[in-house]
Amino acid sequence: MxxxxxxxxxxxxxxxxxxxxxxxxxxxxxxxxxxxxxxxxxxxxxxxxxxxxxxxxxxxxxxxxxxxxxxxxxxxxxxxxxxxxxxxxxxxxxxxxxxxxxxxxxxxxxxxxxxxxxxxxxxxxxxVQTDVPHSRGLIDPLTGLPGRILLLDRLEQSLVRARLNGTLATLVLVDVHRLAEFNQQHGFERGDELLTTLAARLREGMSDDRTVARYGGDEFAVIAEHPSGTGEEIAEQIRQTAGWPMRIGRRRVRPGLRVSWVTTDGHATVHSVLARAEQQLQR
Missing domain, CATH: 3.30.450.20 (PAS domain)
Incomplete structure (x- = not known):
């Protein structure tokens, strides 16, 4: 056109x-x-x-x-x-x-x-006359990770399995702190490089049964299913995996990360789990 x-x-x-x-x-x-x-x-x-x-x-x-x-x-x-x-x-x-x-x-x-x-x-x-087609918008074009739509679908599936199997589901949000300031100082190209490097670290550092997704412009999300515990160990593993210094361009950068997590037995809605995780992230 x-x-x-x-x-x-x-x-x-x-x-x-x-x-x-x-x-x-x-x-x-x-x-x-x-x-x-x-x-x-x-x-x-x-x-x-x-x-x-x-x-x-x-x-x-x-x-x-x-x-x-x-x-x-x-x-x-x-x-x-x-x-x-x-x-x-x-x-x-x-x-x-x-x-x-x-x-x-x-x-x-x-x-x-x-x-x-x-x-x-x-x-x-x-x-949108019917449900959003599952073949569109699933993959984030910058990082190659699942996007928000696929994240919501997989979180819903995890909640269902937790309810049926008596297990737990944990959602972890990872916020790249002050990404806007980094972009202003180093340029958007370096900011995108920082995001893609973090995405690769999270994807490689997590087991295959966990979902790593890009939740927003400066946020990633991880969904993990486990038989017991609070999810704190999972959140700490993610913080350590993503928090090591990295080389962006010619600079050595340690990303500033904020991490929050919510663990549920599945008797919660997708929206309530996300809202709780976002509230904790802001605090």
Whole structure:
């Protein structure tokens, strides 16, 4: 699909409108900061916004965009930056909430494109009529680890097995502390190198029966199943595995990590386990 290089919303032209007329998907063109440069009426309708609000970034007070766990979606600037740095597509589920109630469920595909010499992100929105397809968005493009969707699925399976077998499931969250400051000081390329190195360490340091996933922009997650214990030993093993100094570029770097863990017998929801782990991580 051809797109038009548009630098400001005021420069929308009939050519752009002609390109997307009749499409049944929502289309947005953004710059590297997530600023929407052009869109269509379908996108505005799916987002439960006026087209002018989409272009200007204005959002009603009762409007929210959340992921399928109920957590707030990352800012579009973060998503755009991730797609452009990785150079590969990203797919995420999205729930539009108005007045505290879910109004629409969407599937968002982000594609890095070059338009007249400029880096842009093409965002396609489609309504989710059934369950999110398991063949999309499973793998994080930067690290090659399972992404959030696959993590949620495997956590649910672990909780079910714990309930049925009388065992335990532990979720460990690993936060790369002050990653934004590292990116500002050393550049996003070095930041991505730090994340991929940590991902490789976690994947190699864990046994095959444990799930290692990328939970967010600066967070990893590990799911472990075990017959007894509190999960503290698992969390400490993960901290030691990931916390050794590493060489990034020409620098020797010791990553600053924060680790939290939650152990359950399976009589808990996926959302409650994640929420508890996130709360402990912040404390």
């Amino acid at each position: 051809s797109v038009l290089d548009v630098t400001t919303p005021a420069q929308l032209t009939p050519v752009w409108d002609e390109l997307i007329t009749g499409l049944t998907v929502g289309v947005l063109l953004t710059d590297h900061r997530g600023q929407v440069l052009a869109t269509n009426d379908v996108a505005a309708e799916l987002l439960q916004l006026d087209r002018s609000d989409v272009l200007t970034g204005t959002r009603p007070e009762d409007w929210q965009a959340r992921d399928d766990t109920g957590a707030p979606m990352p800012d579009w600037s973060e998503l755009a930056g991730q797609v452009l740095r990785a150079g590969s597509p990203l797919s995420t589920p999205m729930v539009i909430v108005r007045g505290g109630r879910a109004q629409s469920r969407l599937w968002a595909d982000y594609h890095a494109v070059r338009v007249q010499g400029h880096s842009r992100v093409l965002m396609l929105l489609q309504p």
